[in-house]
Amino acid sequence: MKRMIRCSGAAVLLALAGCTATTTAVAPKPEDADKVVGYFRKKVNLPASAAPKVTDLKASPIPGAGQGVIEVGNQKQPFLLSSDGRYAVFGSVEDLTVNPFEAVMKKISLTGRAIKGPETAKVTIVEYSDFQCPYCARGYQTVENEVLKEYGDKVRFVYKHFPLNFHPWAELGAVAVECARQQNEPAYWKLYSAFFDHQRDVNPQNLKEKSHEYMAGTNIDKAQFDDCLDNKKTADLVKADQQEGTSVGVNGTPAFIINGRLLSGAQPAAAFKAIIDDELASQK
Template sequence: MHPKLNFKVFGVDNSDDLKIVEENLKSQDGIKNIKIAQLKNYIDIKLDVEENKINKQQVVDIIKLSGDFRVEELLDNKTMEVPDKSKTTTVHPVPNLNLTNLAEQENPSKTFFVWGLLVGFSIVSLFINIVFGYLLFGSSASASQKGTVSANNNQVAVNNPQPRQQAPSAPVQPSGPVQEFKITKNDNVRGNFNAPITLVEYSDFECPYCGKIYPTFKQLLNDYPNQVRLVYKYFPLSFHPNAQKAAEAAECASEQGKFWEYHDTLFDNQQNGFSITNFKQWAKDLNLNTSKFNDCLDTGKYASKVQADEADGQNRGVNGTPATFVNGQLISGAVPYESFKSVIDQLLTK
């Protein structure tokens, strides 16, 4: 039997925010039976956890990394903010009135009085249920409708300084200062090395949104074979347990000249789950020198290189994945193909 957790989450202002929280929770191994209800001032989240895979604090971190949200845990009908203390609403239980005993008293006036109480209480309860039902299900229906209309507009506001995975967003333009990248033969570059358009992607092999943008980049490279090049940078998120080792494995494959083949294998198998055993098997499938690869992975030969990429990304303003710099300007999130195409076409006409 898995422990059950119940949270109130404040600051989820729209259906896009709710969808991001839900997708982030669903993407984590060890979280089961997620139930989310959008109430008037907060969302209520109930879920089960497998304690051997994930703990309560990690669940809270996942929710907070989804946006600038405040989380309170519900314990025996009492709320407790995680991790800071704050004022919470006190719910006063309805007294347990022994109405049956009152009704059995001999005084008829008391009997009628009791029956009046019962009828009045029933009417008030019905009214409260109607209002509460409207607030609960009406809000949920409204959120569902909004989610249908704006399913392609899931742009996460950059308010939380901690890294998170970015949801797909609507067509956007690059923003922020132009960053300078010195690309060398030591970088993992796909496409024409001397192409005029450079996409520098900070990515996490375990991030579902990075998996969504993966075919977008392949299509761009196919449609702009001489004009676009893609440079891959590592940015493993802390709440993805296998992201660091996946990045190290890719770099071990790069050592043998097969970074992009291994990169594609990781994303193609993202839904199947990552493990050290799988990393080594995929190296074997690609006809790598397995003895050399396994030693590279087991010793953490490229752990510092992966961490250096992440630190470099943070210094450049990256706080989630995927984050792509187009000729030095940042586009955050798994934006659609048309957005990148529009930006690339504009740059090519300058």
């Protein structure tokens, strides 16, 4: 169904040509919307059993065009329609006055999070990761031992949670580090590092005991930590991180958002460097 989200430059030009009769945006007529569905069914070769429907008919931000959404099962395809009902563009409407990278960063909340690096840093790296994922452990080594050391106070780093449901202790580990953060950040970062450094030594049964061991010397109140962990008091934050990650394009781990740019997978330091250097150069 990936074909559903493609549109051609020719179609865009035709749509604009069809909009010249009026500068007022109007909602598509139901009969014109039916024509869109009929065309779309043929264009993507929908099976006879498919039952596409049109929703959210309204005026478009583009003068002279209306818009709507074709729904096929759980998938949605936005479309634009010229005022005369002749031309359609399949795809989302993009506001060219908006920086897409800035739009991504606005979806990410940094409030109350543990952050490495100064607030004045020109580059912000947000990682969505899973403590039990082996590729995430590789990403951790790259970020901590190469990227952050090379760029120092030019970057700031935020770790967010995206535990995968087939990793038995990943979610509990995420809950644990956030329980630690509620008491102090040194405990948070120490536990964060230990979970990656000792990934193979941790399991659901010993996670609490291992957490105590890894946070030694951080003045953690163990009873308070245990209560938080046992009752999963930070689980909502972990879930919010996952939802946020999905909203900015994360679909696997590790994933990094660097000033709004998505970098997926356990990439080498050179991949980070290419983006960071470009961002730093663009801000001079």
